[in-house]
Amino acid sequence: MAAQKLPIAKALNESLRKALETDPKVLIMGEDVGKLGGVFRVTDGLQKDFGEDRVIDTPLAESGIVGTAIGLALRGYRPVVEIQFDGFVFPAYDQIVTQLAKMHARALGKVKMPVVVRIPYGGGIGAVEHHSESPEALFAHVAGLKVVSPSNASDAYWMLQQAIQSDDPVIFFEPKRRYWDKSEVDTEAIPDHLHRARTVRAGTDLTLAAYGPMVKVCLEAAAVAAEEGRSVEVLDLRTVSPLDFDAIQASVERTGRLVVVHEAPVFFGSGAEIAARITERCFYHLEAPVLRVGGYHAPYPPARLEEEYLPGLDRVLDAVDRSLAY
Amino acid sequence: MTVESTAARKPRRSSGTKRSAGASAGTGAKKTAAADPTTSATTAETPAGTAEPQLVQLLTPEGERVESAENARYDELVADIGRDELRGLYRDMLLTRRFDAEATSLQRQGELGLWASLLGQEAAQIGSGRALRDDDYVFPTYREHGVAWCRGVDPTNLLGMFRGVNNGGWDPNGNNFHLYTIVIGSQTLHATGYAMGVAKDGADSAVIAYFGDGASSQGDVAESFTFSAVYNAPVVFFCQNNQWAISEPTERQTRVPLYQRAQGYGFPGVRVDGNDVLACLAVTRWALERARRGEGPTLIEAFTYRMGAHTTSDDPTKYRADEERAAWEDKDPILRLRAYLERQGFADADWFAELEVESEALGKRVREAVRAMPDPDHLAIFENVYADGHALVDEERAQFAAYQASFADAAETAGATGGAATGTATGPASGTANGSANGEGN
Numbered sequence: 001m002a003a004q005k006l007p008i009a010k011a012l013n014e015s016l017r018k019a020l021e022t023d024p025k026v027l028i029m030g031e032d033v034g035k036l037g038g039v040f041r042v043t044d045g046l047q048k049d050f051g052e053d054r055v056i057d058t059p060l061a062e063s064g065i066v067g068t069a070i071g072l073a074l075r076g077y078r079p080v081v082e083i084q085f086d087g088f089v090f091p092a093y094d095q096i097v098t099q100l101a102k103m104h105a106r107a108l109g110k111v112k113m114p115v116v117v118r119i120p121y122g123g124g125i126g127a128v129e130h131h132s133e134s135p136e137a138l139f140a141h142v143a144g145l146k147v148v149s150p151s152n153a154s155d156a157y158w159m160l161q162q163a164i165q166s167d168d169p170v171i172f173f174e175p176k177r178r179y180w181d182k183s184e185v186d187t188e189a190i191p192d193h194l195h196r197a198r199t200v201r202a203g204t205d206l207t208l209a210a211y212g213p214m215v216k217v218c219l220e221a222a223a224v225a226a227e228e229g230r231s232v233e234v235l236d237l238r239t240v241s242p243l244d245f246d247a248i249q250a251s252v253e254r255t256g257r258l259v260v261v262h263e264a265p266v267f268f269g270s271g272a273e274i275a276a277r278i279t280e281r282c283f284y285h286l287e288a289p290v291l292r293v294g295g296y297h298a299p300y301p302p303a304r305l306e307e308e309y310l311p312g313l314d315r316v317l318d319a320v321d322r323s324l325a326y
Numbered sequence: 327m328t329v330e331s332t333a334a335r336k337p338r339r340s341s342g343t344k345r346s347a348g349a350s351a352g353t354g355a356k357k358t359a360a361a362d363p364t365t366s367a368t369t370a371e372t373p374a375g376t377a378e379p380q381l382v383q384l385l386t387p388e389g390e391r392v393e394s395a396e397n398a399r400y401d402e403l404v405a406d407i408g409r410d411e412l413r414g415l416y417r418d419m420l421l422t423r424r425f426d427a428e429a430t431s432l433q434r435q436g437e438l439g440l441w442a443s444l445l446g447q448e449a450a451q452i453g454s455g456r457a458l459r460d461d462d463y464v465f466p467t468y469r470e471h472g473v474a475w476c477r478g479v480d481p482t483n484l485l486g487m488f489r490g491v492n493n494g495g496w497d498p499n500g501n502n503f504h505l506y507t508i509v510i511g512s513q514t515l516h517a518t519g520y521a522m523g524v525a526k527d528g529a530d531s532a533v534i535a536y537f538g539d540g541a542s543s544q545g546d547v548a549e550s551f552t553f554s555a556v557y558n559a560p561v562v563f564f565c566q567n568n569q570w571a572i573s574e575p576t577e578r579q580t581r582v583p584l585y586q587r588a589q590g591y592g593f594p595g596v597r598v599d600g601n602d603v604l605a606c607l608a609v610t611r612w613a614l615e616r617a618r619r620g621e622g623p624t625l626i627e628a629f630t631y632r633m634g635a636h637t638t639s640d641d642p643t644k645y646r647a648d649e650e651r652a653a654w655e656d657k658d659p660i661l662r663l664r665a666y667l668e669r670q671g672f673a674d675a676d677w678f679a680e681l682e683v684e685s686e687a688l689g690k691r692v693r694e695a696v697r698a699m700p701d702p703d704h705l706a707i708f709e710n711v712y713a714d715g716h717a718l719v720d721e722e723r724a725q726f727a728a729y730q731a732s733f734a735d736a737a738e739t740a741g742a743t744g745g746a747a748t749g750t751a752t753g754p755a756s757g758t759a760n761g762s763a764n765g766e767g768n
Contacts, residue, residue: 074523110497
């Protein structure tokens with residue numbers, strides 16, 4: 001396989017397969033990851049090819065999944081655990097925050113925690129409660145964790161490879177509503193650094209910064225803005241912890257305007273951190289305050305309301321207009 | 327006595343008494359009528375699986391060897407324990423108690439911020455700790471000072487986190503002794519995962535997870551029972567039921583004897599006299615051998631007593647009576663082994679006196695080591711946050727270093743105080759001249 005068009009879910013599957021092939025210490029753990037191949041089929045066929053000893057159906061206990069993954073990592077394994085849905089991660093939150101994130105520091109660097117926690121996240125699929133959340137800020141706030149989110153199939157493939165190779169715990173947020181979006185994946189390319197943002201559309205008037213599922217929305221907004229004579233740059237941030245502030249700064253120094261877009265609630269969200277840091281770094285370059293578009297300070301709404309809750313094309317364009325009006 | 331052999335006993339009515347068995351109560355009336363397992367799970371008054379608690383005991387509180395048919399399997403497991411080994415166990419317990427007392431004193435002197443004493447639990451920890459092989463792996467709580475001793479961890483290393491110079495402080499792989507875990511019960515899952523890894527590696531090592539009666543209520547402990555059972559992981563769950571979770575008695579954690587919990591998960595549970603070092607050694611050896619043979623997990627409930635406060639910050643006079651403690655003093659683990667050694671002629675006054683000299687020397691070494699323990703370099707805040715680095719940590723470290731360096735001129739002008747400002751940007755020996763080692767205590 002060299003370059004081919006794949007959906008994100010399949011690219012993730014190929015990436016897991018590659019990791020299982022190349023490193024005997026890599027394990028996959030989670031609910032229904034075996035015969036079923038996961039509820040999104042990301043692990044489809046892997047147990048058949050690598051056995052139940054390496055692709056492990058676990059009891060339905062998220063704290064247990066992450067807690068035993070920590071023990072396996074202490075033994076020298078590299079577990080890749082799947083949390084079935086975003087809203088199901090919280091039973092494991094204690095193990096992730098209290099144990100996984102701190103173990104390397106507590107051991108004064110003597111042990112490493114190469115654990116990847118894959119979480120399908122975000123809304124837009126008409127799901128029931130607890131299946132559409134975007135909790136990335138809750139993990140980015142925790143020192144010791146790294147948090148990333150690919151927006152396309154190539155990044156899905158390569159960023160998962162890099163996350164598995166990392167000696168730090170990585171929370172890997174997968175944009176579930178984009179699982180079946182296809183794009184080019186070159187498995188022999190030289191990938192970008194895991195923790196660098198990427199300019200996915202160049203522009204001069206304003207910067208839109210997003211990651212995961214919102215990159216597509218921002219690209220659509222930039223295209224519409226272009227029809228209206230506005231040159232909008234789009235940054236795919238790719239990594240939430242660490243954030244690539246240098247890339248955002250470089251863009252904003254050119255455009256003078258920044259709008260951050262994510263599905264997660266804006267209150268204490270990653271957009272807030274970006275706004276604060278970029279205001280510090282780019283104070284004399286800014287033509288307008290940094291604006292944020294995201295979810296509201298309310299529980300994720302029932303599916304019939306989610307289109308109103310989620311940042312869509314119009315809300316992003318509205319923010320672009322407001323920024324340009326300053 | 328395992329659950330396998332007691333499960334069929336008639337459920338007993340909840341008596342409402344605080345504990346259903348103690349070291350002496352274990353010899354009470356035995357109800358042997360078999361219960362139909364399909365009807366035993368009924369009401370709160372007759373909890374499922376509540377068979378009469380049984381207690382493995384090889385040495386009575388008076389220091390007499392218990393000979394019985396039921397003990398035969400455990401007698402065999404300690405058949406190799408002769409005079410020298412018994413002396414060794416006694417020495418381990420005595421020195422562990424001495425170290426623990428020294429640490430409590432050091433807290434009172436201001437040298438430690440906190441100490442969690444193991445007083446009264448020496449037999450449970452030394453008996454189980456000496457059952458382990460070097461290649462076995464231990465996951466402790468924060469009170470396993472005796473187990474650490476058995477593993478060869480330098481006792482002074484245990485004091486770093488209680489002094490506040492680190493949050494762990496030893497290499498877990500150096501002695502196969504994991505870091506102390508403070509959040510209750512979390513380590514039982516780590517032990518289970520580690521044991522799953524041992525099995526995958528095809529090794530015959532075993533893993534032991536320590537926890538307490540309070541932790542038995544944690545979801546993580548329940549999940550570790552489930553995971554270890556379904557994956558048949560080679561792990562021993564060693565619960566020290568010391569009767570108190572700070573101020574809450576065991577009856578606030580469970581309606582059945584804790585060892586009987588294992589039955590519901592499909593592996594054996596056994597209650598052992600936690601103040602009997604020989605019994606703890608035998609039962610732990612038995613459980614470890616099961617694990618090595620691929621027979622899966624075991625739950626051991628070591629029935630013991632926390633003679634001291636939960637920690638140096640606790641005041642047990644608020645919630646428990648002196649009489650209770652006094653009753654447990656009669657079951658002291660060290661006194662009972664001493665009585666046995668003396669009765670057998672295994673140790674004389676000279677031997678005990680020599681041990682006292684060694685104990686004094688240990689106390690002195692611990693005192694000196696703690697008082698000489700330097701405060702960490704200020705930049706240690708940023709050390710080992712990530713294995714592969716993180717841009718934000720790098721940025722904040724540089725900002726912090728620059729901020730600290732900005733005081734250098736002022737410090738030089740002031741002349742005397744040295745320490746913090748001049749040292750931080752350079753090396754690990756900095757920042758300690760005026761550290762709390764000489765500033766707070768005594």
